[in-house]
Amino acid sequence: MQHLALALLALLLTGPVCAAPEYPQMGPDLYDPKADGSPQIASALARATSGNKRVLLVFGANWCIWCRRLHTTFAGEPSVAKALDAGFEVVLLDVNTRNGSKRNAAVNERYGNPIAHGLPVLVVLDAAGKKLTTQETGALEDGAKHSPEKIRAFLAKWAPPPR
Numbered sequence: 516m517q518h519l520a521l522a523l524l525a526l527l528l529t530g531p532v533c534a535a536p537e538y539p540q541m542g543p544d545l546y547d548p549k550a551d552g553s554p555q556i557a558s559a560l561a562r563a564t565s566g567n568k569r570v571l572l573v574f575g576a577n578w579c580i581w582c583r584r585l586h587t588t589f590a591g592e593p594s595v596a597k598a599l600d601a602g603f604e605v606v607l608l609d610v611n612t613r614n615g616s617k618r619n620a621a622v623n624e625r626y627g628n629p630i631a632h633g634l635p636v637l638v639v640l641d642a643a644g645k646k647l648t649t650q651e652t653g654a655l656e657d658g659a660k661h662s663p664e665k666i667r668a669f670l671a672k673w674a675p676p677p678r
Contacts, residue, residue: 546609552622559604563642571603575635576611582635588661602674639673
């Protein structure tokens with residue numbers, strides 16, 4: 516019994532530790548503040564190629580209420596989630612500036628400084644990595660939330676052609 520307790524303690528001490536949210540008052544982090552976007556995008560492009568999909572880059576930050584609202588619509592509206600799953604590999608890119616550090620600044624520059632449009636902002640890539648469009652998300656809003664209909668129309672416009 517003592518060995519089991521020690522084994523469990525060792526597992527707890529060596530297992531993954533969940534970091535506290537960057538902005539606790541906002542809830543759990545949506546954007547990984549430590550993630551380098553370049554390998555995330557490379558991985559998404561590989562999956563997009565094999566799955567006949569496009570890549571949807573979502574530039575945002577954990578403090579951004581509109582980023583959270585967009586994520587809620589992406590995940591909570593079944594028709595939007597279905598359209599995303601069918602045609603896109605989604606990459607959430609943290610572009611917060613904190614303590615003098617601009618996160619994923621090189622990725623932002625690579626795609627033409629989309630964050631100049633505000634947050635969140637969307638960039639669609641084809642499976643080869645070519646930028647197809649940049650979309651500020653104010654056009655996808657409806658009152659205090661994002662419109663599922665406007666999002667679906669945007670996704671339909673930029674979905675990959677059938678094979």
